[in-house]
Amino acid sequence: xxxxxxxxxxVISDYRCFxxxxxxxxxxxxxxxxxxxxxxxxxxxxxxxxxxxxxxxxIPELSxxxxxxxxxxSNNPDPYQDVxxxxxxxxxxxxxxxxxxxxxSANHFDTxxxxxxxxxxxxxxxxxxxxxxGTIDKVFNSDFAIDDSVQLKQALFxxxxxxxxxxxxxxxxxxxxxxxxxxxPNLFYAVRGAPVINDATVDDAKYVGIxxxxxxxxxxxxxxxxxxxxxxxxxxxxxxxxDVIISKGQGNLEGLLGYKNKDIYFLLMVKCEVxxxxxxxxxxxFVVKKQD
Amino acid sequence: xxxxxxxxxxVISDYRCFxxxxxxxxxxxxxxxxxxxxxxxxxxxxxxxxxxxxxxxxIPELSxxxxxxxxxxSNNPDPYQDVxxxxxxxxxxxxxxxxxxxxxSANHFDTxxxxxxxxxxxxxxxxxxxxxxGTIDKVFNSDFAIDDSVQLKQALFxxxxxxxxxxxxxxxxxxxxxxxxxxxPNLFYAVRGAPVINDATVDDAKYVGIxxxxxxxxxxxxxxxxxxxxxxxxxxxxxxxxDVIISKGQGNLEGLLGYKNKDIYFLLMVKCEVxxxxxxxxxxxFVVKKQD
Numbered sequence: 001x002x003x004x005x006x007x008x009x010x011v012i013s014d015y016r017c018f019x020x021x022x023x024x025x026x027x028x029x030x031x032x033x034x035x036x037x038x039x040x041x042x043x044x045x046x047x048x049x050x051x052x053x054x055x056x057x058x059i060p061e062l063s064x065x066x067x068x069x070x071x072x073x074s075n076n077p078d079p080y081q082d083v084x085x086x087x088x089x090x091x092x093x094x095x096x097x098x099x100x101x102x103x104x105s106a107n108h109f110d111t112x113x114x115x116x117x118x119x120x121x122x123x124x125x126x127x128x129x130x131x132x133x134g135t136i137d138k139v140f141n142s143d144f145a146i147d148d149s150v151q152l153k154q155a156l157f158x159x160x161x162x163x164x165x166x167x168x169x170x171x172x173x174x175x176x177x178x179x180x181x182x183x184x185p186n187l188f189y190a191v192r193g194a195p196v197i198n199d200a201t202v203d204d205a206k207y208v209g210i211x212x213x214x215x216x217x218x219x220x221x222x223x224x225x226x227x228x229x230x231x232x233x234x235x236x237x238x239x240x241x242x243d244v245i246i247s248k249g250q251g252n253l254e255g256l257l258g259y260k261n262k263d264i265y266f267l268l269m270v271k272c273e274v275x276x277x278x279x280x281x282x283x284x285x286f287v288v289k290k291q292d
Numbered sequence: 293x294x295x296x297x298x299x300x301x302x303v304i305s306d307y308r309c310f311x312x313x314x315x316x317x318x319x320x321x322x323x324x325x326x327x328x329x330x331x332x333x334x335x336x337x338x339x340x341x342x343x344x345x346x347x348x349x350x351i352p353e354l355s356x357x358x359x360x361x362x363x364x365x366s367n368n369p370d371p372y373q374d375v376x377x378x379x380x381x382x383x384x385x386x387x388x389x390x391x392x393x394x395x396x397s398a399n400h401f402d403t404x405x406x407x408x409x410x411x412x413x414x415x416x417x418x419x420x421x422x423x424x425x426g427t428i429d430k431v432f433n434s435d436f437a438i439d440d441s442v443q444l445k446q447a448l449f450x451x452x453x454x455x456x457x458x459x460x461x462x463x464x465x466x467x468x469x470x471x472x473x474x475x476x477p478n479l480f481y482a483v484r485g486a487p488v489i490n491d492a493t494v495d496d497a498k499y500v501g502i503x504x505x506x507x508x509x510x511x512x513x514x515x516x517x518x519x520x521x522x523x524x525x526x527x528x529x530x531x532x533x534x535d536v537i538i539s540k541g542q543g544n545l546e547g548l549l550g551y552k553n554k555d556i557y558f559l560l561m562v563k564c565e566v567x568x569x570x571x572x573x574x575x576x577x578f579v580v581k582k583q584d
Contacts, residue, residue, distance in 0.1 A: 015321070015328070015335035022314035029307070036307070043307035047342040 014274045017059045018050050020126065021066060027128060032074050042073045060225030060254045063125070067196045067224070078195035080124060080169075087122050087170030087198060088208050090132070098177055109153055112181035113267070114139045117286050119174030120167060120249050120269040124198040125224060127271075132170075135269070138284075145270070145285035152265045152288060155244045162187040163242035164214065165226055166200045167249030172208050175248065179213045188238050189214035194222035199251070225255035250275050256291075264291040306566045309351045310342050312418065313358060319420060324366050334365045352517030352546045355417070359488045359516070370487035372416060372461075379414050379462030379490060380500050382424070390469055401445055404473035405559070406431045409578050411466030412459060412541050412561040416490040417516060419563075424462075427561070430576075437562070437577035444557045444580060447536045454479040455534035456506065457518055459541035464492045464500050467540065471505045480530050481506035486514035491543070517547035542567050548583075556583040 025046060029039050049057075049065055057065065071077055078084075091098075098115055105111040118139040121130045156162060162184050166172055179187060189210050191200045205216045220232025226247070228236065239245070245264045247256055253266045253275070266289045270276050276283045317338055321331050341349075341357055349357065363369055370376075383390075390407055397403035410431040413422045448454060454476050458464055471479060481502050483492045497508045512524025518539070520528065531537070537556040539548055545558045545567070558581040562568050568575045 015332040016318075018335050018339060019314055019318040019321075022311055022318075026308075026311040026314075029311075040307040043310050044343075047310060047339050050339040051336075051343045 014059075014277075016272070016274050017062075020272065020274075021046075021050070021063070024125060025066065025070065028070060028079070032079070034073060038073055042069065045069055058227075058254070060223045060227055060251060063225070063251075064196065064221075064223035064227075068222070071195075080195065080198045083124055084169035084195075084198050084200075084204055085207075087168070088173060088204065091119065091122075091170045091173035092208060095173055095177065098174070099180075102177060102181055108181050110149070112178040113149060113152075113288070114286075116171075116174045116178035116248070117144075117267050117269055117288070119171035120267070121271075122168050122170035122198070123249065123271060124168075125251070139286055142286055144288050145281035146279065146287045146289040148265065148290040149288045151290055152244075152246075155263055155265070156182060156184060159184070159243035160186060161238070161242045162244050162246065163238055164189045164246045165219075165248055165252045166191045166205065166210075167252060169198050169200050169204050169208075171248065172200045172205060172210060176208060176210045176213055179210070187214045188242070189216050190219050190226075190235060190238070191216065192222055192224070193218045193220040193232065196222045196224045199224050223251075223255070225251040227255045228259070260291065262291070265289065266291070306351075306569075308564070308566050309354075312564065312566075313338075313342070313355070316417060317358065317362065320362060320371070324371070326365060330365055334361065337361055350519075350546070352515045352519055352543060355517070355543075356488065356513075356515035356519075360514070363487075372487065372490045375416055376461035376487075376490050376492075376496055377499075379460070380465060380496065383411065383414075383462045383465035384500060387465055387469070390466070391472075394469060394473055400473050402441070404470040405441060405444075405580070406578075408463075408466045408470035408540070409436075409559050409561055409580070411463035412559070413563075414460050414462035414490070415541065415563060416460075417543070431578055434578055436580050437573035438571065438579045438581040440557065440582040441580045443582055444536075444538075447555055447557070448474060448476060451476070451535035452478060453530070453534045454536050454538065455530055456481045456538045457511075457540055457544045458483045458492045458497065458502075459544060461490050461492050461496050461500075463540065464497060464502060468500060468502045468505055471502070479506045480534070481508050482511050482518075482527060482530070483508065484514055484516070485510045485512040485524065488514045488516045491516050515543075515547070517543040519547045520551070552583065554583070557581065558583070 046066060102108050102112045118135045121132060121135040164187060166175055166189055191202055191205050195201055202216055202218050205211060210216055217235060217238060219226060219235040221227060221230040245262055247253060247264055247266045249268050250271060253268060256264055268287050270281055270283055270285045270287060273283055338358060394400050394403045410427045413424060413427040456479060458467055458481055483494055483497050487493055494508055494510050497503060502508055509527060509530060511518060511527040513519060513522040537554055539545060539556055539558045541560050542563060545560060548556055560579050562573055562575055562577045562579060565575055571579060
């Protein structure tokens, strides 16, 4: 049995999350081909879940349920399939240039780490608009708002087993470059158990070739997060064995923040005020945070 | 007993209204001084009402309940008091110039009617941003998308009693000018029974001097609409006696569309896709529509 300290619940009962979901699904309904009647019923069920979510569900669980509902209504198990492929293709096209950036830089680790964090901007959960090149430029001209990167580098050097929790398609190509740079001999790359938003699955991971540089595993669950209570035994086994865990993005952080039994490093771009307030940083900041 | 044909219910169960409310109250929470805890409880109760609204409440009734809730949480019976005063002051400052426009124009009725409809843009229920001057310019360079203005003019000429259903502060100053132009000897101007959004109340009407050109009455209810089932006996008496009813804005239309027993003219600027679809016109259109 895994012991969870559910600080997550506090982050996560923030009222602003509900309004953010309302905006996100309003955008999804606008671009989807559901009938007006279906959209109405979706909205009804969605606000019904909000009502339930106020007490019973953490935000990543609520998010999962909302996306399960949307997939049901749209009769499409992977509504972001096209978006995911185009994000992956976009960054794969940049990959040779990014690789040159890393290996021509003075500090390979730092450059690849910064790129991996900048890649976290590719997140369709919060917005359909993002400026990838602007974010890359910014990450090289900013200090990390929380910077435990020295500890991370040391911990990776000492770790026998590393578990890297992936987040979004497109972003994953940056992860691949970071992982190549690390050259760790025993690194697992975990993805979602099934499609949710533009989060990476095993198929997506193979599409960009992460399986060449890491052991790709599914976490066995389709929340846009890592919710240990629901992850597969295979995933939990690797999680327990890992000496260092790299957690990418807000969703994984929401599931794991407060879980004190493991050496977890949260790598993310801060994309909303709720997470900004939680970490005591600003929206738009870049973070490398060791679990307290 | 008033017979209602509740076409309104159909307009109004549109799923888009719920998302619009979510956006509107998110903006209100952002500018209000509620604590995070209070905002959370407000959001909880709000989404609870959404859940209820899916079956039991019309959109104007739901809107009313949401604003009652907000007033309760913010401990402020009139959260838009400042906004209402500044809208009134803004248009009062323009008033001499607007009056010159009307009385120097070739067609006083048409000019004052167009200004009264342009003034309907001053609506904080949907957005905090509006371009009043741009809307005035546009109304003089557009055809009405539905134009029953000739019938309206004739009906007003023949009517013994006219009831004018006001809508928003600021807009009311345009109404005053239109009413002055009509010079009808027996015209009632109805306002909300208590503050809701930036809708006009008796105090607001007196502030801009509408009581000089019309008999100001309260409708006795605090929905941002005219919901006959809840209006005061005094209002219903005038409503029943009126030969012509002028209904300003979307809110009044939502309450009265489909009420076939009276000669109602809906004057409005179309400010959302739901009303646009209902009237088979476009968002941004200007409308003078006789009740079918």
